[in-house]
Amino acid sequence: MLSLQEFILENKVQDQLGRVGLAVSVDMPDNVYIHDSKYNTGKIFKLLTKEEKAEPADMPVFNYANWKIEKMIADGWNPELVYNKIDAKEKVSSKVDWHKLHEGSEFITKVAYDAKGLKDLEFPIVAKPDNRYAGQGIVVFKTQEDVESADLEQFEVFSEKIDIKEEFRLFCWRGEPLMLLKRIPADEKTKTLDKDVDDKLKFNYEKQPDGSHKPFSDLIVEFAGVHDDLDFYTMDVVIDENDKPFIIEMSSEPIPIYGILSYVYGYIYEDFYGEALLPETKKIIDTYIKEDTYQLIKSEKGRFSIK
DSSP states (O other): OOOHHHHHHHHHHHHTSSOSEEEEOTTSGGGHHHHSTTSSHHHHSEEEOSSSOOOOOSOOEEEEOHHHHHHHHHTTOOGGGEESOHHHHHHHHOHHHHHHHTTTOTTSOOEESSGGGGGGSOSSEEEEOSSOOTTTTOEEEOSHHHHHTSOGGGOSEEEEOOOEEEEEEEEEETTEEEEEEEEEESSHHHHHOOSOTTOOOOEEEEEOOTTTTGGGHHHHHHHHHHTTTOOEEEEEEEEETTSOEEEEEEESSOOOOTTHHHHHHHHHHHHHHSSOOOHHHHHHHHHHHHHHHHHHHHHTBTTEEEO
C-alpha cells in the first residue's frame, strides 16, 4: 500500500503527463511511430487525430499536422497555444521560400529557380519540385540534352549536385541540438539520385553519440537565427568530399524515431506551464524513450541502429 507521500508524488507525476496535445495525421506512414500502440508517444502526449474531437482547451498543442491545427483553430482553439505554428512551418516546407531565405549562406549550394538560371549552374544539376517529401519528384540532369528533353515546368528549384561523403539528420529544439542521426542510403538509387521521378529516397539511420553535432555548431547557429519562430525541426546536412557541410533541407514533420518527440514534450511542458518536470516524471519518459528505441530497432532490423 502506498504511503500518503508516495500517493501524492504518483499523482503529481501522472498530472505532468498528457498535458500537451499532439495534432497528428495517422494517414502519414511515418507517423506510425506516434500512434501505434507499440510505441509510447500516446502515453506522454494527448494525441489529437482526425478521429479525435478536439474541444477547445487551455492546453499547449504541438503541430504535426497543419490541417488538424487549422480545424482546431476554426473550432475555437487559441492559435497562441500552438507550438510549430503554421506560418513558421511553411518557411521550411516550401523549397523555394526556404532557399530564398538562405541566399548567400555558405552552407547552401548554388541554386536557380527557373530555366534561365540553369546557365549559371554546373552539371550534374538536381531538379526539385516544391512541397514534396522523401525525394519524390527529384531528378538529376547530367547533360544539357537532359535539360532540353525535360518538362522544366514541374520543377521549382535547381541546384548543383554535391559529391556526398556522409549525410546526417540533426533534430533541434529552438536551435538546441537534441539528436544526431547518420543517414545511410538504403539503395543505389538513393545514393546516386539516379531514379525515376516519383521514386522515394530510402535511408537507414544510425543514432550518433551525444555531442557528435559539435562540428556543425556554426551552421546550427546561423539557421536557428533565421528560423527563430520555429520550435522543433530537423536539418539534413551533407558533408562533401572536401569535408565541407551543406544543408540540403529542413523539416518540421520529420520521421519521429528514437523517441524524439518524448524529448520535445518536456520542452513544451516546461515552456508553457513554467515548471520543471519532476525527476520521477523524467524517469518515466526516459524509460519510454528506451522502450521505443528498442522496439524501433527490433521491428525493422537493419534500418535502425545505434553507434
